[in-house]
Amino acid sequence: MVGGQEGRPREQLAALYEIGRALNSTLEPDEVLDLILGMTLDLFSADAGSIMLLHEGLLRIHRARGLPPEVVEKTVVPLGQGIAGWVALTGEMLLLNGRIDDPRFRNLVRRDDEISSSLCTPLRSRQGVIGVMMVRRAGSTPFSRSQLDFFASVADQAALALENARLFRSEQERSWQLAREQQKFQAIFRDMADGVLVIDPSDRIAHLNASARRLLDRAGEISGLCLAELLPRFPLELVRETLKTQSEPFEADVTLQSGSGNSVLRVTATSLGPCPVEPEGLVLLLHDVTERVRVERMKSEFLSAVSHELKTPLTTVSGFLELMLNREYDRPRQEQYLSISLAEAQRLQRLIEDLLTLSRLESGQFHLQPGPVRLDRVAAGVLSGFSERYPGFSFKLEVLGEIPEVQGDGDLLAQVLLNLLSNSVKYSPDGGEVRVLVRAENQSVRVSVEDQGIGIPRDKIPFVFDRFFRVDNSLTRSTGGTGLGLANARYIVEGHGGTIWGESPGEKGSRFTFVLPCERKEPQESEA
């Protein structure tokens, strides 16, 4: 012990060595502070002491021995105020002997405390003062000046240990944070909907996520494969060349042929290298744009179809009107020309109505005007018009069971049937039978329209309800149509809470069915 008497240099060295050893045993900042304070009190035979740490210009007691808890809790000393504040500000140490009346002690020492002397020194790190250590002694033996120097050496050692512990802690936190970031990144990489492929400098796959595997339609091991084997149409050379001179990502749409059909991937390539001049690896982001490309293509096909559809009847109408203006025709000839013009004008009107219906349905401006509707009656009404107009067909209506009312908009539901029947006629070049079947089911009414026409290839059936979609065959090319009829029918049926679908064995005949929900009336109990 160095405390009571003057500590001799050799003893002091030994004590410092001991402190150093003890402090090296832990890297927990709080444990370091506890050790420092405990050993310092022992070494200096002090009966109370504290370590205050400086944070944002305020000193607070972090560790204390022999001080009342309320003092420990409440003491907050601004830099420059009180003894501790002065020591922290000036970086000088203090030895205060005798009973301490100094008002600067007001916060740290009670008036009635018997204090013979006190040592106070700054804790200094490389960045400057980080805190203050104080010990005090009651009784009659005050600290000596040489003890003050030794106290300062202990404090230096303590500050160093504290700094190391803090450094270690912040390094530890940094590496935890890095690990957390890495986990987060891995989770994003694993779960993101877009595919990610990392290509090494020799163009081989270094990493890929599950979405990339799915988009590339590859189940087995693909790490180490060449990119060209996976995405043969990706212009890798061009991308590498471009990324040498540009820092923005390179984008390309790549068509991929796989077992499940053609898909289009938008590939965004970024260099992984430290500088864009010499790319080391590449990160490719894969986004499935098959649907978007399909819709865009359909839209442009639709636009050309619409212009054609609008132009043809207009040309006919204006041609005949011009003829009649320029020449005198007899009555039968006039009637013939006028009825052709009328039919063409009506075709034009239908097309425009289809377009308007679609745009209203799509923009949600359609308001159903529901009321009780008997679908068998609607079917009979629509069919009667067809029988007159298409004598080459045999139209049949079959009604099974007592058909309950559905709640719906009668005009719109008639429109659905009209679209289905028009298609049956349009796509049955040899005429034949067209059968409409209306059947009551448990809580719904089912309506089917069946024809003996050209049928629909199986792989095209899922798309026939898409806007603008038309099966590409010679008949659709020569028959007027916009690919809107079934899209409109689906909007209307689904707007009534129903479902609609199409079936065809492929080469001959199609059946389109829709089902609408209905509230079946429970049979009334006969009144007693």
Ligand code: ADP
């Ligand atoms: P469109 O104006 O072309 O008739 P629709 O939306 O009514 O448009 O139909 C979409 C496509 O579905 C048609 O172009 C046609 O290829 C196919 N289709 C619809 N109904 C039938 C049917 N009854 N028989 C054969 N093909 C049909």
